[in-house]
Amino acid sequence: MARVMAIDYGKKRTGLAVTDPLQLIASGLTTIPTHELIPYLKKYFAAEEVEAIIIGEPKNLDGNATHATPLVEECVRILRKNFPQVPVKKVDERFTSKIAFQSMIDSGLKKKDRQNKGLVDEISATIILQEYLQNKI
Numbered sequence: 471m472a473r474v475m476a477i478d479y480g481k482k483r484t485g486l487a488v489t490d491p492l493q494l495i496a497s498g499l500t501t502i503p504t505h506e507l508i509p510y511l512k513k514y515f516a517a518e519e520v521e522a523i524i525i526g527e528p529k530n531l532d533g534n535a536t537h538a539t540p541l542v543e544e545c546v547r548i549l550r551k552n553f554p555q556v557p558v559k560k561v562d563e564r565f566t567s568k569i570a571f572q573s574m575i576d577s578g579l580k581k582k583d584r585q586n587k588g589l590v591d592e593i594s595a596t597i598i599l600q601e602y603l604q605n606k607i
Contacts, residue, residue, distance in 0.1 A: 472521035475514075476599035478563065478591050479525060479545045480504060481538070485591030487599045488518075496599035498592040507545075508552055515553065523549060523556055526563030526598045561602055563594070 471491050478485035484507050486499040502510050514520070525546060528538040542560070549558045 472519035474522050474524060474599065474602070475499075475520050476524040476595045476602065477507075477526065477545075478595040478598060479507075479542050480591060481541060483591050485593070485595035486510075487592065487595035488520075489599065489603065491519075493521075493603065496596050496603060498596045501592045508548065511549075511553065515556070520556055523553070523558045524599060524602045525549070525558060525560055526594070527560040529562055559602075561598060563598055 471493055473491060474489045474493055476487040476496070478487075482504055483501050484504045485501045487496055488499050489496055525542060527542055528536040530536055546558050546560065549556075
């Protein structure tokens with residue numbers, strides 16, 4: 471089986487997570503500067519088989535689009551253009567950053583480590599992927 475990748479897209483940084491080849495476990499991969507996303511994915515896809523890309527879709531509590539939604543829509547368009555063989559699926563990402571931050575507290579990370587926004591983005595991508603896997607079953 472191929473992996474599934476999740477993206478927590480941001481204007482400055484993008485968090486990435488992937489499954490194992492059996493698609494049982496979601497793990498954080500990395501956080502990269504957003505402008506390096508497509509070159510990074512080209513290298514990654516050359517080395518690993520990826521079945522689908524899951525991208526977090528920002529929404530307000532009422533379900534409407536946020537100021538970040540157009541950025542994600544543009545990213546989806548670019549992903550589909552560069553990787554037409556890989557389906558891109560949008561999933562609701564409400565609360566993932568808060569859940570990620572709380573999981574950092576619960577795991578005992580020191581305050582200095584919790585201020586690492588890149589780590590929050592990577593954990594958020596992992597949460598998006600875990601939720602996708604749970605709903606897929």
